[in-house]
Amino acid sequence: MAPKKGKKGGKKGKGKKDAMSTDPELLRPYGVGIRDIIQTPLGVQATVLGVQKGDLWLEWPGKIKAPIPSKANNKTDMEAYGYTRQPMWAHIQRSISDRQTSLFQQRYYGGPGPKTATMRLPWPKGFDAAASLPAISDVRPKTAPM
8 A cells, every 4th residue: 555645744833933022111010120030939049031922031940931920910910929039139149150150161161251351451540550569679678687
């Protein structure tokens, strides 16, 4: 018997997906910004990704992406469901940890360094670095024997 000819398998409904919006105006009702840390009702910290189809999306540990409940359309609703924005110190600590991880990867595995590692900041205007250093002859105490 001859094999049947017909449509081959595959994914159905290949439509255009809505893009994730990172516009600050769309995030304002939630009281968050991009990459903000959110404490979830499960006790896990998640990171804000953006808004898609009117829902706030978070990235959970393990690179899992999911929206918060669709009924939470503003900051008060989010807090009623148990989602709260972490204080600024948590964001600063994350930046420090990310920098330390990046330095470790650079030193031991040849990865790219942190963004600020190659920055050369200018000296402040009116500051002469050579004049502020003590002279070499003044380093030795006057009471020391020659």
